Amino acid sequence: MTKIKTQTISPQNENILIRLKRVESQFGYIPEESITEVAQSLDLPVSEIYGVATFYSFLATKPLGRNVIWVCQNLPCHLKHAEITIDNLERTLGIKPGETTSDNKFSLELTNCIGACDYAPAMLINRDLHGNLTPNKISQILKLYK
Amino acid sequence: MAEVKVTINGAQTSGREGVTILELAQENGIKIPTLCYLTELSPTGACRICIVEVEGSRTLVGSCHTPITPGMIIQTHSPKVLATRKVIIELLFASHCGFCMLCNKANVCNLRELAADLDVGLSPFQTRKRFYPIEDNPYIQIDRTQCILCRKCVRACREIAENGILGIAYRSFDTKIVIDNDQPLAQDTCRDCDICISVCPTGCLSKPKKLSAAKTGKPLIIC
Numbered sequence: 561m562t563k564i565k566t567q568t569i570s571p572q573n574e575n576i577l578i579r580l581k582r583v584e585s586q587f588g589y590i591p592e593e594s595i596t597e598v599a600q601s602l603d604l605p606v607s608e609i610y611g612v613a614t615f616y617s618f619l620a621t622k623p624l625g626r627n628v629i630w631v632c633q634n635l636p637c638h639l640k641h642a643e644i645t646i647d648n649l650e651r652t653l654g655i656k657p658g659e660t661t662s663d664n665k666f667s668l669e670l671t672n673c674i675g676a677c678d679y680a681p682a683m684l685i686n687r688d689l690h691g692n693l694t695p696n697k698i699s700q701i702l703k704l705y706k
Numbered sequence: 707m708a709e710v711k712v713t714i715n716g717a718q719t720s721g722r723e724g725v726t727i728l729e730l731a732q733e734n735g736i737k738i739p740t741l742c743y744l745t746e747l748s749p750t751g752a753c754r755i756c757i758v759e760v761e762g763s764r765t766l767v768g769s770c771h772t773p774i775t776p777g778m779i780i781q782t783h784s785p786k787v788l789a790t791r792k793v794i795i796e797l798l799f800a801s802h803c804g805f806c807m808l809c810n811k812a813n814v815c816n817l818r819e820l821a822a823d824l825d826v827g828l829s830p831f832q833t834r835k836r837f838y839p840i841e842d843n844p845y846i847q848i849d850r851t852q853c854i855l856c857r858k859c860v861r862a863c864r865e866i867a868e869n870g871i872l873g874i875a876y877r878s879f880d881t882k883i884v885i886d887n888d889q890p891l892a893q894d895t896c897r898d899c900d901i902c903i904s905v906c907p908t909g910c911l912s913k914p915k916k917l918s919a920a921k922t923g924k925p926l927i928i929c
Contacts, residue, residue, distance in 0.1 A: 595887050605864060607873020610887040614875040672877075 576602065576612050580619055589620040617671035625660040625667040627705045630684040633670045636677040645681045646670070648695045652702065666705070712778040727769035727780055728756055736782050739791065739820050741907045742856035743770040747865055753856050754794050755820065758782045766790055792824045799829035801836055801879075802908070803851040809909040816907035817854060838882065841891040842914040845898055848891060850882050853910040859883065859902035867901045883910075 576598065583594040590613050599606040613619050617630065631637075631646050650656060653666050660667040676682040679691020690701050709720045714731060721730040726749070731738050741753035751768040758769045761779035766787060769780075781787060798817065806812045820826075838850035855874065860883065863872040875884045885895055903911045 592887055605870025605873060606886045607860070607870060607875070607884060608864075610884065611873045611875040614888075615877050617877075 576604075576609060577616075580609070580613055584619060589623050595621075617669060623660075624669075625664045627665060627686055628667045628669060630669050630671040630674065631657070632672070632674050632676070632680070632682050632684075634673040634677075636673075637681040640680040642681040644695070645683065645693045645698065648698050649683075652699060666702075710774050710776050710778075712774050712776070712780060714780045715782055721774055724773050727758055727760075727767070727772050727774055727778075730774055731758075731769065731780075731782055738769055738782050739823065740770060741816055741820070741854065742858055744858060744862070744905055747858065747861040747905075750857050750861070753798075753854065755791055757787060757790060757794075759784050759787050788824070791820075792826055795821050795824055795826045796829040796831055798854050799826070800831035800833045802854060803835060809852070810915070811906075811909035811912055815909060836879070836882075843891055843893050843895065844914065845896045845900075846891070846903060847912050847914040848883070849910055849912070852908045853883055854908055855881055855883075856907055858905045858907065859911055862901045862905045867899050869899070871895060872902060 579598050579602075580590055583590050583598070587594070595609050595613060596606055599609045602609075610621075613621050620628075629649060631642060631649065633642055633646075637645075646657065649668055653661055653668060655661055655666070655668050657668050657670045671684070674682060674684055674689070676689055676691050679689070681693045682689065682691040683693060684690070685701070685705060690697075708723045710723050710725075711718065711720045712730070713719070714727075714734060714736060717734075719730065719734055721733065728738055728740070728743065738756050738758065740756045742750055743753075743756060749768075749771040751771040754768060756769045757766040759781040760767050760772075761781075769782070795817070799821070802817070806815070806818055809815065812818060836851055841848045857874055860872045860874050864870045871885055873884050873886070874881060875888060876882060885891055889895070900913070903913060906912075
């Protein structure tokens with residue numbers, strides 16, 4: 561595997577999240593090499609950085625598709641049958657949560673609360689909020705993304 | 707250091723400033739059960755078993771990480787505390803694989819000991835169980851289905867062994883103990899340090915079983 565350079569990380573900045581966010585905006589995800597580099601530059605164990613990177617839904621540790629769908633799986637959305645939304649997306653796209661379609665168009669991810677409980681069940685596509693989801697609405701929304 | 711006066715279980719006592727409720731209780735001969743606490747490690751308050759009742763506090767507080775404050779009135783074994791501890795054990799058992807009779811560490815298991823102390827039988831909470839294949843090398847065996855995520859091994863690896871190999875990653879139900887960035891356990895990942903094995907409160911971390919297949923020499927045949 562080729563080594564990916566991450567010169568943009570300055571040793572002065574000690575915030576793990578800011579660094580991981582910066583790596584993600586550079587590569588689109590956080591490669592393993594970058595996790596090791598961040599750990600070394602902060603003198604922290606690799607396992608700790610990996611723990612932070614995998615904890616947050618909005619930090620990707622593997623490459624994602626052109627459009628990323630984050631479906632909220634927290635309680636208010638769950639009570640409004642978010643599993644129907646997830647089921648519907650799974651069937652429409654032919655992928656499970658955590659996977660990317662073979663044409664690299666959509667990635668399906670589950671997330672924790674996105675602060676749109678009044679629109680439950682809700683999802684984000686590339687940071688655009690879509691709420692009060694129904695199977696009909698979902699197929700309309702997916703057509704908007706190329 | 708200033709002395710702080712508090713009341714534990716109705717008796718007046720005092721401790722140095724900055725001492726936690728758990729430490730003061732231990733000094734006074736009161737036994738508060740713990741799973742994730744170890745004197746040598748930084749407290750995390752992960753397991754919640756050490757909760758106590760503090761008058762005026764909205765919730766029960768974790769005694770391993772709460773320092774004493776002047777005038778604190780603490781109940782370590784009130785009915786509310788005992789009932790809550792029992793539920794916590796039941797919740798820990800909900801996704802724990804729970805086959806004590808098949809477990810090598812059943813008789814040195816802190817979780818099982820506490821369950822017996824608190825009269826916990828079959829857990830009323832049943833959920834899907836985690837499944838992870840057992841990993842081992844000549845030095846350590848990891849059975850993550852028995853892990854209760856107390857983080858003792860993670861802290862021991864970082865703070866006592868100063869290796870930082872073990873970590874905790876992922877979120878909610880998927881949370882698990884990982885090696886570096888979720889590497890499989892290799893032959894040379896760990897050496898004879900055994901610190902994490904000695905602190906593990908369940909059967910998750912143990913010395914690998916030496917099967918007879920590994921024995922060398924002629925088999926003993928008695929005719």
